[in-house]
Amino acid sequence: MTDFALPEKGDEPRRLLAEVVERCYAELRSYARLKVGDDGIAEELVQEACLRLVTSGGEVPRNPRAFLYRVLSNLVTDHHRRRARFNKSFIHSDALDAADDRPDAERQIIARQRLAILVRAVAELPPRCRECFVLRRFDGLSHTEIADRMNITRSAVEKHLAAATVHCARRLKAHD
The missing domain is CATH 1.10.10.10 (Winged helix-like DNA-binding domain superfamily/Winged helix DNA-binding domain)
Known part of the structure; x- marks a missing residue:
């Protein structure tokens, strides 16, 4: 890993998390690809899971790898739900009359x-x-x-x- 990614002195939890992400990245991507069937979506879901581990705050999970798999599994489930909702709303023409979803x-x-x-x-x-x-x-x-x-x-x-x-x-x- 490059020197910028190494944590500051006394930042052992972050160093551990970075190492876990590096070690598990390929296997997580393979798992996500198997679940969603698309390399691009799998990649994004894995990156999101890794971001959530690194930005989770508080203490480092006892088993960061298991944490990553749990988060990734939840993200895959959410992805399938969103896709099902989209497919369902696409079929119903009244979905075109939905309220404005633009952010404030x-x-x-x-x-x-x-x-x-x-x-x-x-x-x-x-x-x-x-x-x-x-x-x-x-x-x-x-x-x-x-x-x-x-x-x-x-x-x-x-x-x-x-x-x-x-x-x-x-x-x-x-x-x-």
Whole structure:
């Protein structure tokens, strides 16, 4: 893992969490892919689970790996429920007459602030890590495509993505 991702002195719980995320990332992604059948959605669900572990606050769970699987399982269930609701509402034409779901002004301001924090966090990443993160999250490339383009292994791609996720989560948590 790159030096930016290493925690400050006396920050052993964060170091543990970063190591757990790095070790479990590939297996979590495989599990999510199996459950949702889509690489992109699986990737996003795993990243969300990792973010929730890192930003959970309080004490480190006794078994962080089990915590990640539990959160990921819940996220998969939520994904299936949202998809079922969408499919059901799409079939019913009266769903087109639903109320305006746009966020209010306060939520828009908060969202812009969080986006600015994420932009700064991504800019702070080491160049190779940032490139890997941008290729995945913004260009939508698969791990294999990123590895080929950057001439690195899939394992290195996963490590860069895990490190970037932890870094961005820390920045968001510090702001919140």
